Amino acid sequence: MEKIKILAIDDEIEFTNMIVEYFETRGYQVFSASKGVNGLDMAKEKKPDIVLIDLKMPGIDGDQVVAQLKKVHPKAKSIIITAYMDEGKAKKKLEEMGVRAYFEKPLASLKDLEAAIQRIVKEK
Amino acid sequence: MNIYALSSLVALIVNSAIGIFVYLKNKNSTINRLFALFISTTVLWISGCLMESSTYNESFALFWDKILYTGLTLFPATCLHFTTTVIGVKKDRIIKITYLISSFFVILNFSYLRKYFIYGVERKYPFRFISEPAIGWYIFIIFFMACALYWIYLTWEAYRASSGHRRTQMKYLLTAWLIGSFTCFMYLLLVFNVATPPIDNFTGIVFAAILAYAIVKHQLMEIEVILKKTLIFAGLFAVVFAVLVLPTLIVQEFIIRKMGLSGRLIGFGISTILIVLILRPLETFLIRITDKFLFQKKYDYKELLKTFTGEVLTVLDLTRLVRLTTYKLADIIKLISCGILLFDDKEDGYKLIASYGIKEKNIVLTREDTLASFMERTRTYLSTRHTEKDYAIPEDIVKDMNRLKVELAIPLILHDDMIGILTLGKKKSDEPYTQDDMDILLPLARTLAIAITNAKLFEELSKTQAEAAQREKMAVIGTLSAGINHEICNPLGIARGQCEAFLLNYKEGLYKDKSEKELLDKAVNIMNKTITEIDRATAVTKRLSAFAKPIKELKADEVVVKDEVHEVMTLVGHELKLEKIDFVEEIPKDLPRILADRKQVQEIFFNLIRNAGQAIGENGKIIVRAKKSPGNKVLVEIEDTGHGIPEDKLDVIFNPFYTTKEPGKGTGLGLFIVRQVIEKNRGRISVRSKVGVGTTFTLEFQST
Numbered sequence: 006m007e008k009i010k011i012l013a014i015d016d017e018i019e020f021t022n023m024i025v026e027y028f029e030t031r032g033y034q035v036f037s038a039s040k041g042v043n044g045l046d047m048a049k050e051k052k053p054d055i056v057l058i059d060l061k062m063p064g065i066d067g068d069q070v071v072a073q074l075k076k077v078h079p080k081a082k083s084i085i086i087t088a089y090m091d092e093g094k095a096k097k098k099l100e101e102m103g104v105r106a107y108f109e110k111p112l113a114s115l116k117d118l119e120a121a122i123q124r125i126v127k128e129k
Numbered sequence: 130m131n132i133y134a135l136s137s138l139v140a141l142i143v144n145s146a147i148g149i150f151v152y153l154k155n156k157n158s159t160i161n162r163l164f165a166l167f168i169s170t171t172v173l174w175i176s177g178c179l180m181e182s183s184t185y186n187e188s189f190a191l192f193w194d195k196i197l198y199t200g201l202t203l204f205p206a207t208c209l210h211f212t213t214t215v216i217g218v219k220k221d222r223i224i225k226i227t228y229l230i231s232s233f234f235v236i237l238n239f240s241y242l243r244k245y246f247i248y249g250v251e252r253k254y255p256f257r258f259i260s261e262p263a264i265g266w267y268i269f270i271i272f273f274m275a276c277a278l279y280w281i282y283l284t285w286e287a288y289r290a291s292s293g294h295r296r297t298q299m300k301y302l303l304t305a306w307l308i309g310s311f312t313c314f315m316y317l318l319l320v321f322n323v324a325t326p327p328i329d330n331f332t333g334i335v336f337a338a339i340l341a342y343a344i345v346k347h348q349l350m351e352i353e354v355i356l357k358k359t360l361i362f363a364g365l366f367a368v369v370f371a372v373l374v375l376p377t378l379i380v381q382e383f384i385i386r387k388m389g390l391s392g393r394l395i396g397f398g399i400s401t402i403l404i405v406l407i408l409r410p411l412e413t414f415l416i417r418i419t420d421k422f423l424f425q426k427k428y429d430y431k432e433l434l435k436t437f438t439g440e441v442l443t444v445l446d447l448t449r450l451v452r453l454t455t456y457k458l459a460d461i462i463k464l465i466s467c468g469i470l471l472f473d474d475k476e477d478g479y480k481l482i483a484s485y486g487i488k489e490k491n492i493v494l495t496r497e498d499t500l501a502s503f504m505e506r507t508r509t510y511l512s513t514r515h516t517e518k519d520y521a522i523p524e525d526i527v528k529d530m531n532r533l534k535v536e537l538a539i540p541l542i543l544h545d546d547m548i549g550i551l552t553l554g555k556k557k558s559d560e561p562y563t564q565d566d567m568d569i570l571l572p573l574a575r576t577l578a579i580a581i582t583n584a585k586l587f588e589e590l591s592k593t594q595a596e597a598a599q600r601e602k603m604a605v606i607g608t609l610s611a612g613i614n615h616e617i618c619n620p621l622g623i624a625r626g627q628c629e630a631f632l633l634n635y636k637e638g639l640y641k642d643k644s645e646k647e648l649l650d651k652a653v654n655i656m657n658k659t660i661t662e663i664d665r666a667t668a669v670t671k672r673l674s675a676f677a678k679p680i681k682e683l684k685a686d687e688v689v690v691k692d693e694v695h696e697v698m699t700l701v702g703h704e705l706k707l708e709k710i711d712f713v714e715e716i717p718k719d720l721p722r723i724l725a726d727r728k729q730v731q732e733i734f735f736n737l738i739r740n741a742g743q744a745i746g747e748n749g750k751i752i753v754r755a756k757k758s759p760g761n762k763v764l765v766e767i768e769d770t771g772h773g774i775p776e777d778k779l780d781v782i783f784n785p786f787y788t789t790k791e792p793g794k795g796t797g798l799g800l801f802i803v804r805q806v807i808e809k810n811r812g813r814i815s816v817r818s819k820v821g822v823g824t825t826f827t828l829e830f831q832s833t
Contacts, residue, residue: 019623019658027630030639061615061707088618089707110622115629 008034009126012053014044014070015086016062020110024057027115041065041073048078055122060087060095068095071102082125086110086118133256136330137179145172147337154345163214164344167207168337173200175333178316181250182257190250190258195238198247198260202234202269205276212280215302215344216287227276234269254324262320270317277313281306301343308336430569433461442576447584451483454577458553459485462566466534466554470494470501471581472547479550486554487534494550500529500538505547510539510571512562537562539570541578548578598802599679602732616669616703620662627655672699676731683809687722687833688730690755690765697734701742709748716755723763723830725810730830736803737767737826744771744824763832766825773820782816 011033013021021037028035036051038044041064048056056074060067071083085099088110096107105125112118148168155161177197181190206227213220237246246265250258260266284306288299315329436457444450451469459467466486470479473493479501481492494501503526504511513522513536522530530538534554541549551574553562562570631652634640640648694714705712723730734753741751749770758764774782783804807814811831818824 017619017623019662020619020626023623023626023630027626027634030630030634063706063709088615088622110618111625112622115626115633 008032009055009122010034010051010053011036011055011057011122012044012048012051012081013037013057014041014062014067015039015057015059017059020059028119031119041067041070044070045073045077048074048081052078053081054126056081056083057086058083060085061089068099068102071099071104075103082128084108084118084121084125086112133327133330134179134182136327137175137182140330140333141172141175141179143334144168144175144337147334147341148172151341151345160211160214160344163207163211164340167204167211170200170203170207171333171337173197174204175330176200178257178330181259184258185252187250187252187258190252194247194250194258194260195243198238199235201273202238203231205273206231209276209280212283212302216283216299218283218287220283223279230272234265234272237265253322254319257319259319273313277306277310281310298343301339305336305339305343308332308339312336430565433458433569433573436461437573437576442580444580445584445587447581447588448483450580450584454551455483455485462553463557464554465557466552468533468535468552469541469549469581470533470552471541471549481533489532492532494529498523498525500526500533500535501547501550504538504540504550508540508542508547510537510567512537537570539574541574541581543578543582548581551577594802594805595679598732598806601799601802602677613669613673613700613703615707617666620665624659624662627658631655669699672696676700676728676735683729684726685724686727688725688727689722690720690730690763691716691718693727693730694734694738694753697731697738701735701739704739705742705751708742708746710742710745711750713750713752715752720755721757721761721763721832723832725812725830729806729810733803733806733828734767736799737828740799741767741769741771741824744769744773746771757832758829761832763830765828765830767828768823768825770823773822774816774818774824775820776818779816779818783814 011024011028013024013035014037015021015024016039018037018039021039025035025037036047036053038047041062044056044058045065047053056070058067058070065073067085067087071085074081074083082105083103084106085096085104086108099107105128106121108118108121145168148165151161151168152165173196177193177200180193181197184190184193206224209220209227210224213224234246237243245263246269248261248263251261252258281303284299284302288296288303291299309332312329312332315325315332318325437454441450441453441457444453451471455467455469458464464486466484468481468484468487470481470492472478473480476493476495478493478495478499480494481487481490484490496502496505500511503523511522511526511530513527513530529535533552535552536555537553539551539553540547541551553570556562635648640651643651691714694716698712702712738751738753745751751770752766752768754766754768756764783800804814807828813829815827815829816824817827
């Protein structure tokens with residue numbers, strides 16, 4: 006079975022490092038980018054199955070990344086991971102845009118994230 | 130110089146001083162002039178005694194005996210004249226006759242026929258010459274006693290018919306006559322071969338002092354106070370004079386030894402010249418000093434009024450106002466103690482909140498059976514020495530008054546409400562409060578009541594404003610949480626994730642191929658990272674809680690603008706970054722420090738920078754500029770590229786509750802409070818704006 010490809014886009018480099026560390030150990034292929042623009046380029050190039058996106062970043066914001074991603078790599082399934090507290094409005098809007106899952110930092114458990122990835126990969 | 134001579138000298142000087150003092154006090158008053166005239170007869174009398182006590186030369190003594198009797202013979206006429214004038218009875222004929230008789234004796238004293246008045250002088254005692262009375266002398270003494278009895282009788286009648294101050298004045302006169310009679314009696318004993326100690330010289334001083342007081346002042350004063358003052362005055366004079374005379378005496382002795390008896394006259398001449406030259410200015414100086422420190426009766430009313438209307442009553446800080454009041458009152462009126470009690474709701478009583486010279490600090494007078502309740506009822510001032518009050522002061526109240534060292538208590542009344550009590554202690558001069566004092570103190574107390582009420586209201590207002598400012602701050606912090614959350618949750622997310630990843634990997638056997646050392650390195654690495662991230666989160670929460678804390682007291686710090694902008698940026702910076710707002714700082718390194726409360730400066734910058742961010746929304750620029758400005762000022766500009774404020778709204782943005790934000794997003798107090806905080810720190814704020822271009826707030830601070 007081919008390795009699941011994950012792309013993590015977050016301006017917090019330590020966060021992406023941590024994601025890389027966890028998922029690579031478990032046999033995933035993980036790429037990371039600290040800016041939206043780089044992330045989109047990488048998505049085009051690496052064709053990841055899952056893209057983990059931070060909502061608030063310098064430069065292009067997460068929601069724009071989600072929108073752009075549909076153009077550059079429509080097959081990618083996006084998951085939002087953010088520390089930006091919101092009253093659900095943005096969440097709903099993002100779900101309408103095709104975002105598959107929404108996580109808040111700090112993550113309750115990396116296991117949850119992994120389970121979500123596993124589930125979403127199997128989804129259509 | 131023997132004790133008789135010395136005491137005569139003191140009496141001579143003091144009596145002269147008293148005469149001059151009274152005369153200078155009111156040159157135009159007949160009473161004062163007559164008193165000076167009459168005292169000068171006693172001065173002649175005493176100088177005779179002085180000379181007779183200090184010589185061995187009979188002809189010299191005889192000459193001074195004539196001087197002595199010039200004074201003594203004129204005494205009855207001048208004294209009677211003085212007495213009738215003070216009492217205010219017209220006895221012109223009798224006075225004329227006494228002057229005639231006195232004049233007759235004066236002529237007799239200097240005439241060839243003096244032997245029928247006084248034979249001569251004889252050195253009966255080792256300490257002085259004394260006159261040998263002849264037949265005329267006895268006649269004169271009868272005349273003298275008749276006059277004395279007459280003026281005592283007149284005074285007694287006047288005393289019985291009078292009341293109030295006048296009665297007191299008459300009491301003084303009678304006291305003086307009593308002491309005067311004693312003095313004369315002592316002198317007569319000398320003539321009648323009884324060697325008495327020189328008490329008469331001192332009683333002579335007291336006699337003159339009491340009379341002087343009775344006519345110069347018209348208020349009550351304890352006899353002992355006069356005695357005290359007179360003695361201080363006499364003592365002071367004696368000391369100064371002794372210092373002055375000593376060298377003269379030494380010179381005199383030296384010359385006598387060299388030149389024999391004729392030297393005595395030269396020595397005496399030197400003394401006289403010295404006395405004439407130095408004594409007068411010295412006297413004037415001492416009178417001035419004594420008048421200031423001992424007869425401290427007229428403090429400067431003008432100064433009191435000027436100080437209070439100009440410096441004290443305009444103070445809006447309650448604590449400072451009451452402290453300044455007690456201090457200035459005590460200083461200007463020269464009081465031993467002074468205090469202010471204000472009604473306190475919590476204590477349900479009057480609490481001493483400022484005092485001067487009162488040892489006990491925590492005094493609260495309840496509204497039952499205290500000085501306060503008494504004053505609430507009477508609504509008028511209360512004086513311990515007020516003689517015209519016809520009720521006795523209850524014992525409990527006297528106790529209160531002693532605790533507070535009160536001599537005069539004045540209620541502070543505003544709109545029928547007694548808000549407090551102003552207590553004044555004794556004057557340092559021991560003198561009572563006069564009508565003049567009351568005329569200025571009562572209006573002062575009324576004005577003070579208004580000033581205190583104003584200060585209290587102002588204090589309450591500031592408290593309300595401070596509370597509003599705090600609420601606003603908390604509201605703003607609430608809206609900040611999105612940005613703050615990002616800054617706290619990110620590090621926590623990283624820390625948690627790293628630890629969890631390691632634990633899960635370990636548990637699931639994913640580290641099986643790793644050596645123990647590799648594993649340990651990994652763990653150390655993760656722990657270090659975790660600590661870094663936790664520190665990052667902690668720093669934010671610490672700043673936030675420091676910022677959220679209410680400001681208790683305004684401090685005057687020297688604030689570095691750059692540092693405070695940075696401090697504020699640690700709180701709002703993330704939010705701006707997330708909103709893609711560029712932050713540009715143009716603050717010169719050599720910018721002078723500003724004088725303001727550091728925390729409040731932070732609040733000001735915080736509010737304005739955040740406002741700017743909100744005005745921009747997303748994508749824009751905030752520029753913070755600072756520069757020196759003439760007159761020790763620093764200008765700080767906070768410029769944004771937001772949507773701007775319409776011109777017609779520029780006037781109202783500083784008003785409370787003006788807001789353009791959605792309901793629930795802002796209280797509308799932000800700029801209102803910013804302006805108040807700036808003004809409290811002696812700064813100013815202004816704004817210029819253009820719709821669609823942006824807004825610039827300009828702050829002006831005092832600099833170092």
